[in-house]
Amino acid sequence: MPTPTWTRLSPARRERILVAAMDEFGTHGYSTGSLNVIAREAGVAKGSLFQYFSGKLDLFTYVAEQTSLRIYAHMQPWLDGYDGTIDFTTHLVNSLEAWLDYFAGQPLERGVTAATNMEMDPAVRNAIRVPVNAIYLSGLRPLLEQAVATGDLRKDADLDALLALLLVLLPHLALVPHVPGLDDPLPLTGIHAEVRRENLGRLVAPLLADYSARDRDRPTPSP
Amino acid sequence: MPTPTWTRLSPARRERILVAAMDEFGTHGYSTGSLNVIAREAGVAKGSLFQYFSGKLDLFTYVAEQTSLRIYAHMQPWLDGYDGTIDFTTHLVNSLEAWLDYFAGQPLERGVTAATNMEMDPAVRNAIRVPVNAIYLSGLRPLLEQAVATGDLRKDADLDALLALLLVLLPHLALVPHVPGLDDPLPLTGIHAEVRRENLGRLVAPLLADYSARDRDRPTPSP
């Protein structure tokens, strides 16, 4: 939790420090990220950082929280914008396209997402991942429930399993195009937008098809 | 690549160093893992480590490679043991149970798997993940092709998409029960064996059901 001093700072100074911290932690991770570098890049004395935060972990926690709030705010229209006028699989693919486009254009948020997903220290990971996961769950579950309400997903669809799979998958989808060696087999890297959209559909299809209530979502089985 | 001196060492000494390195890297990751600690725990002078490996990265690369070989050797019976006498979904759930049980009993291999999956430095990650992924792909693709050959998966099943999803999922399944805060929504932690098996089925079902060729794998759709 930042100190009262932090809240009295000019927005410009706060933003410079936040950006420098996102950049450093997002590039090197928590434990390897350097407060010296953050202070230098922000144009601020290192001692000042300790006037705003109680220490390295406090700063990283703040960075992770702010980042997840920004990401969530950007995705909100897709989370509560489903009304059943298009089929749910298409809506989900559209949302994932927006998800990928967002991270393609926001290297800072992408880096912090990588850092929070790759942290080894259990104490740090718990401080970061649990609230972030809660944010994602609170947005995704209503979306799936809405899909059941509109009749796009079957009433007996296993929402818990679907949610767990999506939560594992989402960070990988966000990072794969920009993090070489992470999940090279995912067919989303270095391709045109139409091919990427098609491939997103190929990844989502097996997840959703079995729970789809509308016939048009289910391909004809071979005899 | 280890030096010739390493290969001339007594197996006991090699094993002590390998175990200490697996433990340290598996607990703290590559960049935070300490050669001082490895040398101390192995009962060996730090200078000796530099007689066996050219540096920290060389040692970690060796550790990751040995670990993936051990894991692969243990899973081999499940990878080429599918002959179609049971349906493929059941075989896959059986294999995943073996996968989870293996990592439950092998904290060293589990730690190294975590370390290789959570490494931030791109150079280190590429040195480690690419060959490891290649090992997994070389074992999993023939298994899926075998399932197509026996008629358990449809001939038009999207094997590339399935493989990509499995490759993303496998490390998470291995680590979730022992790495708090990693993927808490995955329903595999702190439960009895039968419940865990049932939940594994719930996770695999949406992945495979749409591509299954046998009717018994596909639940009755609601009208």
Add this chain to the structure above:
DNA sequence: TGGTCATATGACCGTCCGGTCACACGGAGG
């Protein structure tokens, strides 16, 4: 016995780390 050589050792090096602290600065209130 004396010499050679592969190996083992740990003190030591330069560097960087997170964190501290004595001090400088400047606007507000007397």
Add this chain to the structure above:
DNA sequence: CCTCCGTGTGACCGGACGGTCATATGACCA
């Protein structure tokens, strides 16, 4: 004009790091 206090600063601290190297050890052979 002086004092105070919130704020900004960077030199400094103890410690840990990866890596080096002069020296010690001991097996083997002449």
